[in-house]
Structures are given as structure tokens and as C-alpha cells.
Amino acid sequence: MRHAVKIALVAFALTGAALLPNGTATAADVTVGVNSGSIAFGYSDGYWDRDHAWHNWRNEQEASRWREGNREHYFDRKHAEERNEGWRDDDRYWQRR
Numbered sequence: 712m713r714h715a716v717k718i719a720l721v722a723f724a725l726t727g728a729a730l731l732p733n734g735t736a737t738a739a740d741v742t743v744g745v746n747s748g749s750i751a752f753g754y755s756d757g758y759w760d761r762d763h764a765w766h767n768w769r770n771e772q773e774a775s776r777w778r779e780g781n782r783e784h785y786f787d788r789k790h791a792e793e794r795n796e797g798w799r800d801d802d803r804y805w806q807r808r
Contacts, residue, residue, distance in 0.1 A: 749761050749762075750777060750781070750784075751763075751784070751798075751799075752784050752785075752786065752790075752797060752798070752799055753774070753777055753778060753781060753784060753785040753786070754785070754786050754787075754788060754789060754790040754793075754797055755774070755786075755787055755788055755789055756768070756789045756790060756791075757790065758777070759790070759797060759798055763798060765790070765796070
């Protein structure tokens, strides 16, 4: 009986433990609401993703965090003020990421 319990514990340690959460997520571990790698261009009112779909920012923190790391592709104006609603076919930077 003891041997069976030991085997079960070892089996759990090898397999079951992998299914348990391994810690809590912190703000540094989480992208706020968007996969920043899928954003092509950001504007004050939202962003274009790489599939050419428009999204509004969920909140100012989301916009601010993305803007800080992607200044070269953030435009501090509303997308509707731009030609082609702000989509930039001639900008190849976003296609390389």
C-alpha cells in the first residue's frame, strides 16, 4: 500500500503538477488587452491590426503602454483624420515584426 502511494505521488509530481498554475501573473507578465505584436498602427482613438481590422483602445493605460514601446508607429490624432482612415500600405515596418 505504501509503495502504491509513493508511486501515485511521483506520478502526480511528474504529470499533474504541470497542470497546476505556476504562480500569479503580474502586470509585467501580461500584455494589456492586445497582442502588441499584432498592432500595425496606433492612433489616439484606437489601432489597426495586421489583418486590417480597426479596434478601439480599451482604456488609456492600454494606449499609453503600446505608445511607449512603438513611438514610430503611433500617431497622436484620430485615425479618421488620415488618408485611408490611417491605414498605411506603404509602411513595411509592421510587416517585418
